[in-house]
Amino acid sequence: MALGLTLVLASCGDGKSSGSGSGSGSKSEVIAIAADPLEYINPLNENGSPGIQVAMAMFAPLVTTDPETGKLQNVMADSVTPDKTSQTWTIKLKAGNTFQNGQPLTAKDYVDSWNMTAMGSNAWKNNGFFSKVDGYDALNPPTPDGATPKPTAVKTLSGLKQIDDLTFSVKLKVPFSQFGLTLQYLGLAPLPEEVRKNPDAYKRKPIGNGPFKLAADWNAGDDIKLAKWDGYKGPLVPQADEITYRFIANADTAYNEFLAGNVDFVDVPSTKVKSFKTDAPDQWVTSISSGANYLVIPAWDPRFKNPKLRHAFSEAIDRKAFADLVGLSEPAKGLVAPDMAGYRDNACKYCDFDATKAKQLLQEAGGFSGPLNINYNTSSATGQIFAEAIGNMLRQNLGLTVKYTGKQGSEITELADSHKLDGLRFSGWGHDYPSIEDYLTPMFKSNGDANFAQYANPALDAVLAKGDAEPDPDKAIKLYQQAEDIALEDMPLIPLYTKSNAYLHSAKIEPRVSKFVGVSALWATFK
């Protein structure tokens, strides 16, 4: 305890100069993150938004989306080339890049880092990314319930091959035309050899290859202070010289810190959606969308089997009113987010509010007997309100009896996974890489990673596979749109709304706002 006291007292000295009023000519900003403090920085073992956000400053991806044009742009990669079938991809790195410890960045660093992540017994969070790569199953053998996964004899993905110092190739299990897009995921960043040897020793002193490095020791409870790293030669160099990430778990407190002038950038919490424009006039920006939100109809429940019933539910929902209730939202007109290439604002034929048509469809479907249960997440402040709003629309427009059940989010997921969840629930999805495929495959492919409704349709799977094998991007989009049409006819998920995110920024910075990649404080311009 005595040791603890000295630690805390010792740390009181620094930090006072942080905040927005430095004015010394150096471009510094304090970014508030409304989350519990990070305990380590390792992009390969990180899939949460706070961790990825910080890692984005310290690590650089292979490729990225150009914020101006929305086109794919090389960062660490010099070229990413698929073979004719899009099954084997050759990645050539730019020469001359190094890690922050001075070691050159080579193909071996990527191959070894990826193999480490793909090894199931390491339990790193981005393991799932490599399930598409040839040889993944050998590193992730099925483990009997209760057994501890042992490191496998095979240590490397058979699909991953180093060709020379700067070139390596990835062979996928099946052709996948979107693979190049997935490479912009920051969770694929490389770790240098010294970190790979003992990742635990580097939890709090990451060595990246990106534009910023740690400016000071980072101990438990400290802000993360970053300084510009001169060795970064990639494109898209941020203007800031110094960035401080401050973790404030309570989002309303973070918002108050902004109003007091102590931080330069903060997310607007859901409780302030109605007031932020008057609280901070001229100091807010909004993104186009942060993904799409749905009402999930369980595909395993025979009561909901008839597509006409699902369409009746969809027609009975007044999306405009619902989006107004949510705030900062637009009614959904399809299954993918509106900022995606391939989004159509007339994709859904059953999403216009029409109570008469809804009643007629319900009748054609043979009605719905018994009370309809709507599940909501009790840990969300708005869960119950949204459930009751949807419930009231279905009750008034279709004459259904509706009841509501509140549960913890993780319990709802668990019940749904075992087909024991009764009735409807809410869900949302945001893409990991900007392709409409990243909406359709996870949510609608049989056994997809995020197939909330446990929906399966071989026809849709076949169209998706065709799109995955189509090297021409425009033709691939057409095929994915066909898949979206099938999903809308079957409607396992009812599209509800797409929501914008709002952010506040101090007068000295202007966050980068892109139609394609959203709002970023990291790439803010300084006034």
Place this chain on the structure above:
Amino acid sequence: MIRFVLRRAVAAVPIGVLVTLGVFALVFAMPGDPLRELAGDKPIPAAVLAAKRAQYHLDDPFIVQYLLSMKDILTGHFGTTFAGADIADQLRLRIPVTLKLTLLANAVQWTLGLFFGIYAGFKRNGWVDRSLLLATLVLLAVPGLVAYFAAQYLFGVELKWFPVSGVLEGFPRSYLLPALVIGVLGFAGLARLLRTSIVETVNADFVKTARAKGLGEQRVLWRHILPNALLPVVTFIGLDLAGMFGGAIITESIFNLPGLGQFMFQAIKLKEGGVVVLLSTLAFISFILINLLIDLLYGVLDPRVRNV
């Protein structure tokens, strides 16, 4: 007295086992899978889930998990949280924060409580007494959440008298505002208790005797009434202080103080039985210790209940 202390310590062991077992059972019985809670909506591959489960003993039966947790606590091998934090580091960081907040808040609460309680008790039905009654009602009716945010906005954001949140400005500045709010919200109960206790004591026979012997009014008040009136207040203060060592979850969250309360909240959110039990054990031990101190203090104040 040593025997008394030893007896107390021995009696605490079975209670400790019951408390930790009960708390662990409660966390265990909470619905939902902890690892899913940690991952959010993201899908986790089966192999990763299995490896994480094994790492945190989540596959083992309840009693094995409990015994493993207790072993970790007793041997001091706290390990890491699900989110990857070193638990020993966290305790080193958080215990001082909670201690500083608790002591400062209690100092405010006792000062206000004793001052107003004694004044109101001695000057019954005066304006201080009446305002105190009103203040009690008002303060008890204000939800903590509202008061904390209101104080933060008014004194932190608008007037800038105090930091809005965090511990960057160190002790005591960073702790003053939350401690003041806790103290102001809590002092009224203490003051009312003390006032009532004084009122009861004033009419006791020994006070009449003292007056009949011709002692001065000041001497009667300070030497005869007050020590006796303080007895129930000491109990109240002890319970209050012990309760606060568990960490003030809402206060710590709103003022972003990295204390035990926030740690407890994170652990409950993720259903981390081991951490919850560890923190409960700490709270339990401080509770036992403070109660012991209170009992010994009782003996000092009141020779009749002295434990020799």
